[in-house]
Amino acid sequence: MLTSPPPGGLGLPPRRPDCSCPEHADELTDLLLPVDEAGEPPVRLADLIEARKVGVSPAEPQEHWLEPHDESDAGPERLGPFHWGLRVGDEAHDCYSDEAPWSLDQALLDRPGVEQVEWMDREEFLVGAPTLCASGVLAAAARALADPRVRRLAA
Numbered sequence: 001m002l003t004s005p006p007p008g009g010l011g012l013p014p015r016r017p018d019c020s021c022p023e024h025a026d027e028l029t030d031l032l033l034p035v036d037e038a039g040e041p042p043v044r045l046a047d048l049i050e051a052r053k054v055g056v057s058p059a060e061p062q063e064h065w066l067e068p069h070d071e072s073d074a075g076p077e078r079l080g081p082f083h084w085g086l087r088v089g090d091e092a093h094d095c096y097s098d099e100a101p102w103s104l105d106q107a108l109l110d111r112p113g114v115e116q117v118e119w120m121d122r123e124e125f126l127v128g129a130p131t132l133c134a135s136g137v138l139a140a141a142a143r144a145l146a147d148p149r150v151r152r153l154a155a
């Protein structure tokens, strides 16, 4: 039985084995991520994780909810909740292209368990995924990077 989080706050994100992730990053260590550059070898997910080029950490309390600066008042009052911060460093940037059919946040949002994605910065994302643990979010990010729709070139 889950206890409800305090108003305005979030409960702690789940940890293994209490999460419901479809898969975890340590099951994907041999996953190869194609690079969006003809003739370039793919990147191993395990190498990116080891070199700390991709990583997941709990979102800071001030990141749980975002207030969009929308002066037209047309958008939602706030975005969220976001449970995780996802870092996708420069090396992983070779795996996707800004000119691809899908942006990386779209591919991430397509993963099971991922409910919200906000692209904060070139390398920083906020992810709303109340049932995923950190390793599950990392696996989802890896699958998004492996998605052929985030590249111009067919894999």
Ligand SMILES: [Zn+2]
Pocket: 015, 016, 019, 020, 021, 023, 024, 132, 133, 134, 135, 136
């Ligand atoms: Zn998990």
